[in-house]
Each structure stands twice: as C-alpha cells, then as structure tokens.
Amino acid sequence: MIKTVLVDDETDSIKVLQRLLNAYCPEVVVVGDADGVETGLHVIQTTKPDLVILDIEMTHGNAFDLLNQLQPIEFQVIFVTAFDNYAIRAFKYSAVDYLLKPVDIDDLRGAVERATRKVQGRSFIDQMETLLYNVETFQLTQQKMAVPTLTGLVFIPIKDIIRFEAKGSYTSIFLTNTEEIVATRNIKEYEDLLPDAIFCRVHNSHIINLHKIQKYHKGRGGYIIMEDGSNIEVASRRREEFLRRLLK
Secondary structure (H helix, E strand, O other), X not given: OEEEEEEXXXXXXXXXXXXXXXXXXXXXXXXXXXXXXXXXXXXXXHHOOOEEEEEOEOOOOEXXXXXXXXXXXXXXXEEEEOOOOHHHHHHHHHOOOEEEOOOOHHHHHHHHHXXXXXXXXXXXXXXXXXXXXXXXXXXXXXXXXXXXXXOEEEEEEHHXXXXXXXXXXXXXXXXXXXXXXXXXXXXXXXXXXXXXXXXEEEEOOEEEEHHHEEEEEOOOOOEEEEOOOOEEEOOHHHHHHHHHHHOO
C-alpha cells in the first residue's frame, strides 16, 4: 500500500481527491490530510508517507515553502494546481507529475501509477531537488531589477540580462535586445545583489548570466562566448567555481 497525505487549503478539494483515490486507486491509503504549510509539515513528519498530493497555492504559503522545510525529501509528490503558470514549466523540466484542477480521473490514475513505481524504486529524491532548483530559478527570472542610472531608475527583466561589465565605479549591463545600460553601481554591489542560481562572477570585470552562455573554451582559465557574441575571460582563480555552477 502507498501511504498518502493530501495537502490543500480547500476542504472540498480534499474530499473530492479522497473519493477519487478510494474509487480508482486501490493501492493508495490516505493516512492524513492538512490545509496548509504548518499543518502539512506536522502531518508529513508524523505519518512519514510514501506519497504527498500537494496543492501549489495555499492561503498561507505554497507547496515549495513546505517542501523546502522537509529536505531531504523522502517521499514522492504529485502537485495539484488550478493555475497553468510558470511552475508547470519547472515540473516539465524536472519530470515531476502535476494535475490541473478539476482533476481528471485518467490523469490521476496515471500519476499515481508513476508515483507508485518511483516509490518502489526510490528514484525520486534527485527529481525533487532538481524541481526545487528549477522553481526557484523560474521565480527569479520573472522578476525585474531596478537599475539606477544618471537619468533615473530603469526596470529590467532579469531574464533579459546577458552580462555585467565593470566600468570603473559604474557597471554596464548588456541585454538581449543589444541595449547597453550604464548603472551607477559598481560591479561588486551587483555580485552581492544578484541571485546565485542565475549569475556568476567569472572575472574582476565580468558577471555573466549562466543561461546565456553559448560556448565555453578551455584554457588556463578559459573564456566564454555569450549569446551576444561577446568573449568573456574566466579568471583562473574563478574557474573551479564557474565550472561547478555551470554543471550544477
């Protein structure tokens, strides 16, 4: 039997899922349910389930807030959402199952069958780590960054930034539309500000978007060709960290 916990802040949704599981997924036994992050954390830690069917958006927090408190994740997860949004792309990249509300019976049966095989094979821990990394990255790329310039603030989508280049006490920011914006912050301030999941400082003068690399050439430190055609030197003392981040 697959010990299962249901987490959803809508009582009716939990009741519907339980009825569907009882009728169409006899291998599943529901050992608990919860209506949010705090209660979900308690129920999961207490019951130690094989499978958690987890709503993404809840009144207080979301599924990823809960999962981040449970690492390492030693159970399979099926996500449920009413929103076909950025998170769906993260699921697809990570090969993790999700269901759209209202839940389709065939989709539920298929997801439970796949989850059962993964539980038996213990093949899901790396998938969940990959998912949480991908979700964090997708969330970050949806954000905009306020850039101070000599004429005022410019708001730039993070996903459009290719690289940063030091220009004395200023920093040039190069975008996918070939625009160059000169910020009145130095590059060290951007190194401290930028999310590590996306950006890496590879040289005293350069920070790059890891998602915008076209090619890396080996050498003493090596150099990178970015999507805009620029060649960026990798400092030898930064090479190991760059490669670790690149291959993560």
